[in-house]
Structure formats: C-alpha cells, structure tokens
Amino acid sequence: MPAKSHLLLTASVLSLTALLASCGRTAAPAASTAADSVLTVLQPGNATDAQLEAQYHGHLITRTPTFAVLTVSTDGARLAPLSTKVKVEKNHKVYRVNRGKGQSSQTASGSGSVNVWGNGSVNVWGNGSVNVWGSGSVNVWGNGSVNVWGNGRYETIPQNTNVWRQVSLDDVQAPERVGGTNTTVAIIDTGVDLDHPAFAGSFTNSSTWHDFVDGDSSPQDEGDLGSGLTGHGTEAAGIVAQVAPLARLMPLRVLGVDGTGDVASVAAAIVWATDHGANVINLSLGSDEPVTAVSQAIAYANSHGVAVVGAAGNAGTEGLDYPAAEFAGQPMNISVGSVSSADAKSAFSQYGAALELLAPGESVYGPAPQQRLASWSGTSMSAPVVAGGVALGMSVGATASQAAAALITTADNVNSVAGNSAYAGKLGSGRLNLSAAMTSLGH
Incomplete structure (x- = not known):
C-alpha cells in the first residue's frame, strides 16, 4: 500500500x-x-x-x-x-503506498520493460498500446443500470472476469440492480491519469480536485509506468470505477512518484474530500505508526457521514498498517486485506485481530497511465474493491455505517480454505460478497 x-x-x-x-x-x-x-x-x-x-x-x-x-x-x-x-x-514521507516484502506489483501492457515491486517476474504482454476502452466501454442504460457483462464475461476488462465473479459483482451489476449512482469516492493516492478514456464522465467537477504534492488543481498521476509507483492511484480509481461504474471519482494527490507522502498532505486531503462532497474515501496507503493528525481527519470525515476504507498493508506480517489498524470498532471505516482467487490469504497481506474484511488483491487489472492497462497486486487493490462496495450500498440509501456493516456481516467465511487455518480469528469476517451485502440492504 x-x-x-x-x-x-x-x-x-x-x-x-x-x-x-x-x-x-x-x-x-x-x-x-x-x-x-x-x-x-x-x-x-x-x-x-x-x-x-x-x-x-x-x-x-x-x-x-x-x-x-x-x-x-x-x-x-x-x-x-x-x-x-x-x-x-x-x-516528511511518513505515508507510503502499502509496501512491504511483497510490495505492490504491476504488470503493464505496452512495449519496453516494466519494473515489478517485489520478487515476481515481469510479464509484459504485448507491444504498443492496448486500448480496451472503445468496444469495452460501460453502457449505461436509460433506467440507470449498467451492462458490462455478456455470456458470463466481464466485457470491459475480460481479464477481471474471475475476480469480479469471486465477489458476485456479476450478480450486483445485473440489469435494474445497483451501479453506485449519486455517490462520490475520493481517491487519495498518487493521483489519477486525468486523460484516460476509462474515466470519461466519471470524475467530479474539477473544482473538487487537488494536488497536495505540487500545490495545484491537477492531481495527475505523474511519471512513467514501471518507474516508482506511477499508476498506483490510477489503478485504485479504476477498480472503484469497475465495482461502482455510476459513482463519481474525486482525484486527490498526496503521494509522489516514489509512493511516499507527508502527514500534512494526507490529513488535509481527508478534510478536503469531506468538505467537497465525498461519501467514501479510499486510502491505499499506510504508516507504521498512528498519526494524530490523520486520525483526527478521519474522525472529522466520519462526523460528516463519510466512510473511510484503508488497506491492511503488504508486509505479510501480523498487525496492520495505520490508519487501517485503528478501524476496528469504528462503524464507518473498514480495514481490508487481500485473498487469492482461491480465497486463501495472500502471502503479502497483513492480518490480525483488527482486520475486518478481505477482498481480491492479486492480479487485478485496471487503467494505467498513457491509456494503457495494467495488472497490480497488493492490499492497495483490495481496498478500492471494498470502497466501491460501500459506494454501491450508499447509492441505495444506506448510511456509511449501514453500508459498511452490510459488507462486513455478509462476507463469506474463508477460515476453512486451505492455508487459512493458521490465521483463524485474524482474517476479519471473511471475503467480500457484494450480492449478499446488497440483498441485506433490500436490493
């Protein structure tokens, strides 16, 4: 993260x-x-x-x-x-993308080599740019539903079909069900590729954007994909957009190309997001220690009915990164770890008694800078899956705490999955089940 x-x-x-x-x-x-x-x-x-x-x-x-x-x-x-x-x-540089032994890994389309954070090998699958955003664009129907599934496949990004079926997103996105309308999710991260066609029509008004690193109103995800943590925020925003395609995205940049950021920027961004209409805040970042300024900013967001979702961290150890470590018992906030496609705890995912929920975080595809597509792994990817889920819940009239509770209480128990027995009681309530959560909310 x-x-x-x-x-x-x-x-x-x-x-x-x-x-x-x-x-x-x-x-x-x-x-x-x-x-x-x-x-x-x-x-x-x-x-x-x-x-x-x-x-x-x-x-x-x-x-x-x-x-x-x-x-x-x-x-x-x-x-x-x-x-x-x-x-x-x-x-200075207290916050960082949730990185550890596993770190956030990426595989990108396009020519040239791509650096991967961690021990995995680089898999560059194609030459030149890959543009799936034309024929695979979201089709918003007149009745407000979203048609992105065809013959059991996620048409927007087919590579994510199994990821989204794992959390029952295909059921949630059936015609006349839920798409996330009338909600706003703030992406507090490395910025977002503001020109990527995947986000056409998805951003909030530009008056709500801010770059706390450069001090301007253009929170662009800077740098070259494969260098540093460029693309991290674009990926997080893209995941939210896939889960809740009718939600609006508020891009706020607090992390530099190296994936680190200052306490002052993170705290200010949380307050900014709250005051500019966010319903949900995604924090795919963390610190080794609790920070009063950020804890106070999150409490301020909660006092205004805003949910906050935080990544658990990627060191693979017991205990969560902050602020996610503080979320247990806070009804509007959710700490999120990662599972594999088989629902086993991801090797990189941190765990512990404070963890509340799990979501897929391995090889999740999303938009990348320069109109490309990239696959990332990390709890930084799991968090926006859940943030999108909170947006879905709030879009049908649930409060932040009601939406969060629905996601947590309806999760699928994964304690019996091979490899998970060693983490009994430390994997939260289980793996996210969006369909069950929406059903519990009457949708």
Whole structure:
C-alpha cells in the first residue's frame, strides 16, 4: 500500500456562522513543504489562523472545529507549548503506498520493460498500446443500470472476469440492480491519469480536485509506468470505477512518484474530500505508526457521514498498517486485506485481530497511465474493491455505517480454505460478497 463544507438578518448571520463552523478548512492548499514535523492542536477554540501560527511557530495546513494541523520546523516543534491538546509528530514521507516484502506489483501492457515491486517476474504482454476502452466501454442504460457483462464475461476488462465473479459483482451489476449512482469516492493516492478514456464522465467537477504534492488543481498521476509507483492511484480509481461504474471519482494527490507522502498532505486531503462532497474515501496507503493528525481527519470525515476504507498493508506480517489498524470498532471505516482467487490469504497481506474484511488483491487489472492497462497486486487493490462496495450500498440509501456493516456481516467465511487455518480469528469476517451485502440492504 501509495489524499487534500430567516426571518431576521441576525438569524441569517447566525445560521451562516454555524454552517461555516461545522466545516473544515484547508488553508489555500499549497505544495507540500516537507517540513520536519506536523503539529496537531485539539480544540483550537476561537484563536485565529494567524494566532495559531504565531503561537506554535508553524504554517497552518488545515483546520476544523475540533482540530488544526500545522507544519513546523524542528526548532518550531521544540518551541511548541507543552499541552495535552498538542501533539507533535514526524511529517516528511511518513505515508507510503502499502509496501512491504511483497510490495505492490504491476504488470503493464505496452512495449519496453516494466519494473515489478517485489520478487515476481515481469510479464509484459504485448507491444504498443492496448486500448480496451472503445468496444469495452460501460453502457449505461436509460433506467440507470449498467451492462458490462455478456455470456458470463466481464466485457470491459475480460481479464477481471474471475475476480469480479469471486465477489458476485456479476450478480450486483445485473440489469435494474445497483451501479453506485449519486455517490462520490475520493481517491487519495498518487493521483489519477486525468486523460484516460476509462474515466470519461466519471470524475467530479474539477473544482473538487487537488494536488497536495505540487500545490495545484491537477492531481495527475505523474511519471512513467514501471518507474516508482506511477499508476498506483490510477489503478485504485479504476477498480472503484469497475465495482461502482455510476459513482463519481474525486482525484486527490498526496503521494509522489516514489509512493511516499507527508502527514500534512494526507490529513488535509481527508478534510478536503469531506468538505467537497465525498461519501467514501479510499486510502491505499499506510504508516507504521498512528498519526494524530490523520486520525483526527478521519474522525472529522466520519462526523460528516463519510466512510473511510484503508488497506491492511503488504508486509505479510501480523498487525496492520495505520490508519487501517485503528478501524476496528469504528462503524464507518473498514480495514481490508487481500485473498487469492482461491480465497486463501495472500502471502503479502497483513492480518490480525483488527482486520475486518478481505477482498481480491492479486492480479487485478485496471487503467494505467498513457491509456494503457495494467495488472497490480497488493492490499492497495483490495481496498478500492471494498470502497466501491460501500459506494454501491450508499447509492441505495444506506448510511456509511449501514453500508459498511452490510459488507462486513455478509462476507463469506474463508477460515476453512486451505492455508487459512493458521490465521483463524485474524482474517476479519471473511471475503467480500457484494450480492449478499446488497440483498441485506433490500436490493
């Protein structure tokens, strides 16, 4: 596992004040300052932004009624007043694409060699660009259903047929069932290929986009596929689009080409997504340690009815990456691990008592930069499968907590699958079953 709101005039003013107070603010998001530390102030009260910056010797990044985040230098961190309301933590390159011994691997169409993160071999299957987006495009019917299945095959990307049948997506996407309409999923990642034809008509208004790395409004997935973690965010967005093709995607860039990002960027992106209409936030990224700024941002999202889905991590060890490790017992949030096509825990997937759900995460195909198609493996791929599932649930009227509960409680138990017995009690409720979840929600 690689994120940026009457009868008397007095009554009107008070209403407006209350509305603004309930929203967060990301202060003129700029490029990541790569400051040494991030400082989280709980309950900042009535202090102005300038007063906070002066008091804590830092630069305000984002602020809500319940917390404020500032970046500070090492010297500034030493000067910060000691208080239980103030937490100073490392900022620079704390977050990363969920990488470990297995890391996120990729296989891409096109000419040339492709670097694979991990020990797998490179399989470049074709020369030149491969464009499946013309004849395989989504056909949205007039009644709001989506026709992407033909003769038992997923026509948009046939390579994913077995992946999607594993979670019963073929049943969910039957005519007149569920497509994810009227929902928005924020992809907080390396950015998204904004020009890929796979996303035509799928993005939110560009006024909701932001690049927290470069400090602009173009969260493009930069670099060359096969170099660094380029394509990671595009893949995550593409997976959500396959599961919930009628959902809108909000691209937010918080990770660089190397797949790492700062705490300040991730926290600000979560607040930004919440204030700009996201219903679901996908975090295919993680940290080795809990971070107050990000935990507070997620709590803020939850307080506005936004679900957050986090990848478990790819080190193959017990215990999850953060923030996913904190999601157990949080009804709007889901931690996600990976299974193989046979429902066995993926060798790279982290596990533990805090894990809540499993989803396919091996060789999942999706759009890649330069109008290409790529296959990735990792819990970073499992998380957007579930994020898309939450969007499906919310599209039929479920709240974030209701949709999350439906996915978790209807999962297929996989404890008896060969190889899984060693992880009893540490694989969550099982492998995602989208059809069962939608049925439990009355659809």
